Amino acid sequence: MAPKDKDRAQKRMAMEFCIQQGILPYMEVPVVEEVQFQRTPIYITDLDVLGLTLSWNGTIHRTLFDCKTSKDSPINRAIWSTGIVEHSSLDEAYVILKRSALPTHKVTAEEKDIYLFDADGFEQFMKFHGFEPTITTSYLSDLVALDSAQDFIRANPVFSASYEWAVQRSPLERDSARAIRSLLAKLLEISGELDPIKPAHRYLLAEIVAAFCLHLQVAVSRLIRMVGASSDKAYLEEVTKYYLWGGYNNFQAKKKMSQLVLQLEDEEFALPAWSSFIKLIGILIPSVNSLRRVPVAARTLGLRSLSGVVEEYEKYTNRLVLGDRKVSYVYMQVMRYLQEATGFPRPFISAFDEDIEGLGKINGLRGST
Amino acid sequence: MRDDRITGELVFDIQTGLGRTDIPEYDLLRMVGMGAVLAAHIKSFPDIPYEKLRLVSEHYFNIPSYALKGVVELLAEVELVKIDRTGTTINKITPNISVFDNVYLSIGEYSSIKGFNELENVALEILFRLRNKPENLISLGGTLGIDPTPLSRTISIGEKGNFVRKYRARGKDIILSPIYFADGLDALADLAASKGLSDFETVMRKLKSAQGWPLDLLLANSKLAGVDVSREERDLILKLVQENVIKPPSLSTPSGDLRFLFTPAPGQGRLNATNRLIYERAMNLVSAVRKGQLLPARIRIRSPYAILRSLRDTGYLRPSTEAHLQYGTLVSLKVAVLEETTPGWHRLRLVQTQENIEAINMALAMLRTGDPGSIEIDRDAVIALESDESYVESVVSAAQFRERSTHVLDPEATKIFNNLLLESD
Structure with missing residues (x-):
């Protein structure tokens, strides 16, 4: 948890590795007990680096990078990691230790999808996968930028709940429908606090949009399968509605509650700006492959706003945002929907638009992509 | 600086907003507020039987029957009405207000003499500021x-x-x-x-003196009715249009849509649904004549004011070849119809309804002073006061059924509840 702990070099390397492999990395993700029997949340541990691989079919593959410079016994650490992988429903873990593990222990651990490395071994492993671990190529693996994001949240507690959802809870959330609803709720809570001229506010909004897109790509992939060949908008709307509210019965129960309390008419219960949401889904269905690339692009642009332009990272950012012209298009469409649904100041949209335009101008690639 | 007339208008607005909500800290403000509302609606009226006044005041002005007597006596004190009574029973009132009297000024002067308490003064000062901008x-x-x-x-x-x-x-x-x-x-x-409203008051003043000015003309020469508009002011106007704070009516022409600028429309408290309809018609009337005045296809209108007055007084406008381009919106709003006199020549004929006449009067007021006039008057209440008692009784009893089903929720509570629903499993 401490921002400047001794495992930082390894964490940075793991972040960088993820970026090079097209994996979406999150650093120091807290694992908190979901069901609580006390007033305060029970914190179990931190995931040093959590990498999310977004598959073409809308599934998310979660990889833990556990960085330990202490002299723990490798097999003990492997067993601990097995537990945390199971507890948090992760898919695998790369455990980077100070001491080398015995080959037998490595084989035993790998049977549980736990891969044991010592620091040198992991560096070598990264080199074999074709990148230089000592270089930082992105705002996302720049620990100074990530630290300043956390400093901002610590100094502005009004934003902590939305930041936690976007950056800490959302990567581990398995229920994408719930994540979509919760992120909307969190953004609604803070929309009156956000100021587009403040870079840190632009960063936070970008993180929320990234998390929204992360779960939206799962939702859209599922909806594509559910709707099949139908081009009936009414059917899409009905399926989407039930999916988002956890099924027909749950939807009806929430609708009934809402009607009783708010005295709504029969058809009024829906996500905020519902018709725009359905329109957005219609736009995202044929763009689902690009939607998958939005979270990393959004987070990168957000950190770029926060830390200012760093020349070394621009090449990667440019490729990320402008390499597929649909990425920025989808990003802005999602942003527009969220603005309509939550009412954050509209100048955020022009600010992000300008960031993207500026990226194209600096690098002269906008027209060629 | 808040003068007595403005104080009278402010107490009217506060009373209209509060309706029947009881605020224990407000004393004089409620009484003069009710007095202002009542007085504004009985201008130039003959005698009004007290029983009818009681029903209308309760239903339309939210003046409870137990408060009405005090309100009427207050109006008598400022000589806006005369009371006819037998013993302590009031039989009828006789309004003593000519069309030239300003009831708000009278109410404001009375209030200044009596004096508001601290909380009332705070409300008036705040609302006075908010008349101009957030x-x-x-x-x-x-x-x-x-x-x-x-x-x-x-x-x-x-x-x-x-x-x-x-x-x-x-x-x-x-x-x-x-x-x-x-x-x-x-x-x-x-x-x-975002401190983006520093030019707001200047912009409003300039727009008010050029109601219905074409947006394209402003963009082309940065002037409103001959007055220079700075770049910042022009950008602010554009921003207000983009954000729907100003909703310019548009007119379709063969060369594209034209849009016409007006000051922002007042809200529900000042402009009820009936008056809003009239207000929209008035804006479209002004836009149509501004088009002929400032962006004619061939023949320029010299005086938009004279044209509208002629339409009101004669019910017609002379045939022209441009009428169908200029007045299409008025036809769709059922303000007027176009009649072809000879091929290519159309005459505009006013649809003679009370609303349309009022819309023309409002349009004339906008052109003359920039102000739409007495838009705060509830026309339904005036009709009720003009009608016999049985009509008023039927309106009131129908409304009682509706009232029972009304349910108002605190917007903040609604927001919290919606968020809880969004976040729950």
């Missing part, structure tokens, strides 16, 4: 030297009474009055929070 709550409190307790109590009363609305924008508390602004309130609050 304000930052903390800064306004500081500027006016209001202590935090009366300030927050006034905002809470204002929100309940729908004459103040508080917004959280860019981390600041912004207050504005939905009485004076109807549309794009979120955007207006955001502009205020």
Whole structure:
């Protein structure tokens, strides 16, 4: 948890590795007990680096990078990691230790999808996968930028709940429908606090949009399968509605509650700006492959706003945002929907638009992509 | 500087917003507020039987029957009505207000003599500021030297009474009055929070003196009715249009849509549904004649005012070859019809309804003074006062059924409940 702990070099390397492999990395993700029997949340541990691989079919593959410079016994650490992988429903873990593990222990651990490395071994492993671990190529693996994001949240507690959802809870959330609803709720809570001229506010909004897109790509992939060949908008709307509210019965129960309390008419219960949401889904269905690339692009642009332009990272950012012209298009469409649904100041949209335009101008690639 | 006339208008607005909500801290303000509402609606009326007045006041003006006697006596004290009574029973009242009298001034003068309490003064001062533009709550409190307790109590009363609305924008508390602004309130609050409204009052003044000016003309020469408009002011007008704070009516022409600028429409408290319809017709009437005056295809209208007055007084406008281009919107709004006199020549004929005549009068007032006139008058209430008692009784009893099903929720509570639903499993 401490921002400047001794495992930082390894964490940075793991972040960088993820970026090079097209994996979406999150650093120091807290694992908190979901069901609580006390007033305060029970914190179990931190995931040093959590990498999310977004598959073409809308599934998310979660990889833990556990960085330990202490002299723990490798097999003990492997067993601990097995537990945390199971507890948090992760898919695998790369455990980077100070001491080398015995080959037998490595084989035993790998049977549980736990891969044991010592620091040198992991560096070598990264080199074999074709990148230089000592270089930082992105705002996302720049620990100074990530630290300043956390400093901002610590100094502005009004934003902590939305930041936690976007950056800490959302990567581990398995229920994408719930994540979509919760992120909307969190953004609604803070929309009156956000100021587009403040870079840190632009960063936070970008993180929320990234998390929204992360779960939206799962939702859209599922909806594509559910709707099949139908081009009936009414059917899409009905399926989407039930999916988002956890099924027909749950939807009806929430609708009934809402009607009783708010005295709504029969058809009024829906996500905020519902018709725009359905329109957005219609736009995202044929763009689902690009939607998958939005979270990393959004987070990168957000950190770029926060830390200012760093020349070394621009090449990667440019490729990320402008390499597929649909990425920025989808990003802005999602942003527009969220603005309509939550009412954050509209100048955020022009600010992000300008960031993207500026990226194209600096690098002269906008027209060629 | 708040003069007596403005004080009279403000108490009218506060009373209209509060309706029947009881505010224990308000004393004189409620009585003069009710007096202003009643007086404004009985201008030039003959005798009104007290029983009818009681029903109409209760139903349309939210003046409870137990308060009416005091209100009528107040109006008698300022010589706006005469009371006919037998013993302590009031039989009828006789309004003593000519069309040239300003009831708000009379009520304001009376209020100045009697004197408001501290909380009433705070409400009036705040609303006085909010007539012109939204304000930052903390800064306004500081500027006016209001202590935090009366300030927050006034905002809470204002929100309940729908004459103040508080917004959280860019981390600041912004207050504005939905009485004076109807549309794009979120955007207006955001502009205020971003300090984007420094030219707002100047812009409003310039727009008021050029009601119905074509947007394209402003963009082409940066002038409104001959008055220079700075680049910042022009950008602000564009921003207000983009954000729907100003909703310019448009007119389709073969060369594209033309849009015409007006000051922002007032909110529900000043402009009810019936008057809004008339207001929209008036804006379209002004736009149509402005098009002929400023952007004619061939023949220029010299005096838009004279043209509209002629339409009102004769019911026609002379045939022309441009009428179908200029007055198409008026036809779709059922204000007028176009009659082809000879091929290619159309004559505009006014559809003679009370609303259309009032729309022309409102349009004339807009052209002459920039102000639409007495838009705060509830025309349904005036009709009720003109009708016999059985009509009023039928309206009141029908409304009682509706009232029972009305259910108003605190917007903040609604927001919290919706968020809880969104987040629950």
